[in-house]
Amino acid sequence: xxxxxxxxxxxxxxxxxxxxxxxxxxxxxxxxxxxxxxxxxxxxxxxxxxxxxxxxxxxxxxxxxxxxxxxxxxxxxxxxxxxxxxxxxxxxxxxxxxxxxxxxxxxxxxxxxxxxxxxxxxxxxxxxxxxxxxxxxxxxxxxxxxxxxxxxxxxxxxxxxxxxxxxxxxxxxxxxxxxxxxxxxxxxxxxxxxxxxxxxxxxxxxxxxxxxxxxxxxxxxxxxxxxxxxxxxxxxxxxxxxxxxxxxxxxxxxxxxxxxxxxxxxxxxxxxxxxxxxxxxxxxxxxxxxxxxxxxxxxxxxxxxxxxxxxxxxxxxxxxxxxxxxxxxxxxxxxxxxxxxxxxxxxxxxxxxxxxxxxxxxxxxxxxxxxxxxxxxxxxxxxxxxxxxxxxxxxxxxxxxxxxxxxxxxxxxxxxxxxxxxxxxxxxxxxxxxxxxxxxxxxxxxxxxxxxxxxxxxxxxxxxxxxxxxxxxxxxxxxxxxxxxxxxxxxxxxxxxxxxxxxxxxxxxxxxxxxxxxxxxxxxxxxxxxxxxxxxxxxxxxxxxxxxxxxxxxxxxxxxxxxxxxxxxxxxxxxxxxxxxxx
Ligand code: NA7
Numbered sequence: 001x002x003x004x005x006x007x008x009x010x011x012x013x014x015x016x017x018x019x020x021x022x023x024x025x026x027x028x029x030x031x032x033x034x035x036x037x038x039x040x041x042x043x044x045x046x047x048x049x050x051x052x053x054x055x056x057x058x059x060x061x062x063x064x065x066x067x068x069x070x071x072x073x074x075x076x077x078x079x080x081x082x083x084x085x086x087x088x089x090x091x092x093x094x095x096x097x098x099x100x101x102x103x104x105x106x107x108x109x110x111x112x113x114x115x116x117x118x119x120x121x122x123x124x125x126x127x128x129x130x131x132x133x134x135x136x137x138x139x140x141x142x143x144x145x146x147x148x149x150x151x152x153x154x155x156x157x158x159x160x161x162x163x164x165x166x167x168x169x170x171x172x173x174x175x176x177x178x179x180x181x182x183x184x185x186x187x188x189x190x191x192x193x194x195x196x197x198x199x200x201x202x203x204x205x206x207x208x209x210x211x212x213x214x215x216x217x218x219x220x221x222x223x224x225x226x227x228x229x230x231x232x233x234x235x236x237x238x239x240x241x242x243x244x245x246x247x248x249x250x251x252x253x254x255x256x257x258x259x260x261x262x263x264x265x266x267x268x269x270x271x272x273x274x275x276x277x278x279x280x281x282x283x284x285x286x287x288x289x290x291x292x293x294x295x296x297x298x299x300x301x302x303x304x305x306x307x308x309x310x311x312x313x314x315x316x317x318x319x320x321x322x323x324x325x326x327x328x329x330x331x332x333x334x335x336x337x338x339x340x341x342x343x344x345x346x347x348x349x350x351x352x353x354x355x356x357x358x359x360x361x362x363x364x365x366x367x368x369x370x371x372x373x374x375x376x377x378x379x380x381x382x383x384x385x386x387x388x389x390x391x392x393x394x395x396x397x398x399x400x401x402x403x404x405x406x407x408x409x410x411x412x413x414x415x416x417x418x419x420x421x422x423x424x425x426x427x428x429x430x431x432x433x434x435x436x437x438x439x440x441x442x443x444x445x446x447x448x449x450x451x452x453x454x455x456x457x458x459x460x461x462x463x464x465x466x467x468x469x470x471x472x473x474x475x476x477x478x479x480x481x482x483x484x485x486x487x488x489x490x491x492x493x494x495x496x497x498x499x500x501x502x503x504x505x506x507x508x509x510x511x512x513x514x515x516x517x518x519x520x521x522x523x524x525x526x527x528x529x530x531x532x533x534x535x536x537x538x539x540x541x542x543x544x545x546x547x548x549x550x551x552x553x554x555x556x557x558x559x560x561x562x563x564x565x566x567x568x569x570x571x572x573x574x575x576x577x578x579x580x581x582x583x
Pocket of ligand 1: 175181182183213214215216217218219236237238239326349372373374375492494
């Protein structure tokens with residue numbers, strides 16, 4: 001049987017999500033039942049075309065354009081916060097034309113649209129399509145995914161239908177479902193209220209009294225923009241964050257031309273960036289030199305940018321290790337916090353009122369309340385319901401196991417012919433998530449291949465990870481994570497679930513992960529179905545990696561990285577300061 005074209009109700013592979021990586025956003029407002037699939041399905045789709053040579057896949061996308069985060073996210077100041085553009089892009093689709101080290105949302109979105117066009121992904125994507133549930137059928141050994149049409153024009157379908165597939169991939173990632181704060185009387189507020197992930201760009205905040213709840217990565221981007229034209233911005237901070245400079249810089253025409261026309265320069269630049277980032281992983285290790293360095297440069301920046309207000313500096317200083325929460329990168333957050341129209345409020349919020357927010361016994365009146373309160377990160381794939389072998393609900397299984405887990409963050413117990421992109425324990429604090437996603441895409445397309453080969457031979461093949469292997473892998477992951485600052489009990493973060501287990505972060509460098517995912521050990525998987533004897537590979541299969549930096553000698557890259565750091569540091573930090581002492 002040859003490859004077929006996917007029909008409305010059938011395809012070899014179903015991918016949920018058509019973006020690149022990161023959180024998903026919409027222009028709609030407070031709608032807690034929405035989910036916007038992020039980010040990463042595009043990468044797998046391209047790998048299926050490039051490496052598995054199949055066109056028999058469908059991408060289901062809740063939104064109406066590709067790009068996930070970068071399609072719908074419209075909060076002011078939104079840009080790639082901590083990853084350099086030349087690394088925050090696919091290794092196989094380098095872009096010499098980035099206009100900045102940290103480009104804004106529009107530029108990243110345009111890049112993704114171009115990539116989707118170039119690889120002709122649009123015919124594969126069903127927009128405005130929300131997945132409600134997916135169920136593995138033990139008899140047919142296929143997935144039945146229930147899809148609901150949403151948000152389309154009249155007649156574009158709001159009815160549910162089922163699509164049957166041999167393989168299912170969740171590309172919804174970790175930051176796709178807004179976290180709404182459980183604050184008393186939240187619905188009583190009579191003014192405007194928006195979650196940053198549901199920003200209404202038509203709302204004009206000029207001259208308004210604005211409250212921002214939260215002080216994480218999103219708030220740090222939005223506050224400087226809001227403070228420019230709002231009458232006042234009151235920031236309700238529960239826990240301060242470590243902030244380091246971004247060193248954001250434009251990339252001029254000359255450099256762009258060099259990247260475009262001088263062979264090898266853009267690639268070398270990417271390798272150097274990769275090497276720098278990989279070495280920054282050290283900041284995540286407890287009491288490491290780099291961990292201390294983060295404290296130092298944070299305090300230096302604070303002293304420089306908020307010179308007169310010691311109390312404000314104190315209130316903005318965390319009492320936990322850098323890395324325990326995500327370290328923020330910003331050149332203008334502290335500058336904004338020092339402005340006359342910006343107020344830091346650290347009293348606990350008691351409740352909402354029709355006029356605003358009651359905190360510390362005072363009612364603060366607002367026109368706009370911005371909920372920069374993050375995402376439901378530890379409930380992977382929420383609110384989709386995924387049922388595996390014998391009707392096992394995966395959220396229930398993970399709950400019993402203490403938290404989400406997946407072999408290499410990809411393969412999940414009791415879910416045959418299933419894979420996740422940006423799944424459990426694959427998030428990074430130091431490097432571009434796209435590097436991880438590329439490694440996962442290669443691995444998944446290699447898993448998909450024998451399933452498709454069986455299908456084309458008229459047979460059925462199912463592959464699922466051995467539960468014992470997942471358990472031993474998870475033990476290793478948690479043991480390694482225990483040595484990192486992510487595990488510092490002195491803070492809560494979106495990396496940990498309510499039991500304190502780190503379900504989101506990877507424990508090491510990207511290169512370590514790329515190495516692990518560059519080989520498939522088939523003994524780690526259990527197979528069944530009539531196609532197992534026909535097509536299943538055995539033993540270890542080398543997939544090959546995405547490790548760009550091995551092409552030049554490590555020491556050369558390291559030297560370049562050190563030289564770059566020295567130049568930046570020499571230019572930007574000539575003054576030395578004393579470390580503050582905490583009791
Ligand atoms: P984060 O990093 O999860 O930050 C959420 C912020 O909201 C954080 O400061 C929280 O304080 C605060 N928060 C959450 N709930 C409340 C309540 N009920 N009351 C007061 N304050 C609250 O989300 P972001 O959107 O900033 O960033 C998420 C990721 O997106 C980021 O790391 C990038 O990778 C992109 P807390 O610290 O919990 O005390």
